[in-house]
Amino acid sequence: MYGWVLLFFDLCRFRKGPQDLPYSQALLLSSITAYAILGFLMLYIESGWFNAIMQVSVGALLLLAFAKIILLISRKPGRFVQTSSALFGTDALISFFAIPIIAGMTTGRVSMLSFAAMVALMIWNWLIIGHILRHALSETFSFGLGIAFLYIMASYWVMAQLFP
Template sequence: MSNRLLAYARPLVARFWEICLLRKGPEDIPHSPPLLLVLLLLGYAVDNLRVNLLLAGVTAWQLAGIIILHTLLMLSITAGLLSLFGYRARIVQTLTALTGTGIILSLLMLPLDFITHQNPDNLTMATLLIMAMQIWSLVIVGHVLSHALSVHRLTGVIIAIGYLILGLAAFNAMLPQVS
């Protein structure tokens, strides 16, 4: 059973990595709602680790609320944009690409989060790498959206920046409840 899972997962992870390197797009990901669901659950687990590390004083319910709100924003905004542009058939693949690449980047950032958590008052190389990876993340989201919406890559990055701003606003709205 695990050999079959690995045989399926390896090429999929390789495709997500190729999207991270801007070599492939969401159209290269299989259209599979069950895969999207599995990735959303895996993404929740990875985000739970990261947010729990970064916000040590939150309860499990607050942590779940933050992650679920972020996920719902990504799902609804992406589905809304694709519907608005007339590309409803691309929703599953686009969300799968965004979720899969997000998991890869989160896993890459997890050790850096741990390092910065251990030394929060110092600007370290890990902090700079996290900032660089956040920029890379915006470029990846922009790349995926430009493919999905059939728009220029710069337009995709501008939309990705909009995602970031909305996500930060939602997070800040929840922050007083977290403290």
């Protein structure tokens, strides 16, 4: 387990790609579980337990569907388990770092430091997704960033429509 966490940290630092993760259903399930727990904790701070569960569930389905579709389009469906594991695991790590910032922001005192930290985490998350997609799709980093940007914007739009 500790080895997997280190691999996700290396992914977040752009030292490894999704191909460096083992092809493991157990790792995918563990990554989804970590994503769900940390995502729930992050969302619960602002929206309550039911809304947090619903948003985490929809977010997980969107991420799974996105990974499946983008890999099918690029004719690389065999990379689904590793790519999905990488996306869920790195998102869980970003959520882990975001929880204290969001908790501080919900007290009503939004400082420039907390705002800057959230923006930095959002940009870092975008870069990580782009990095993962670059490797998963065997494309350039700029292509991966473009696809990551489209995914992020589409998922924000879907979430805003479902949870106004």
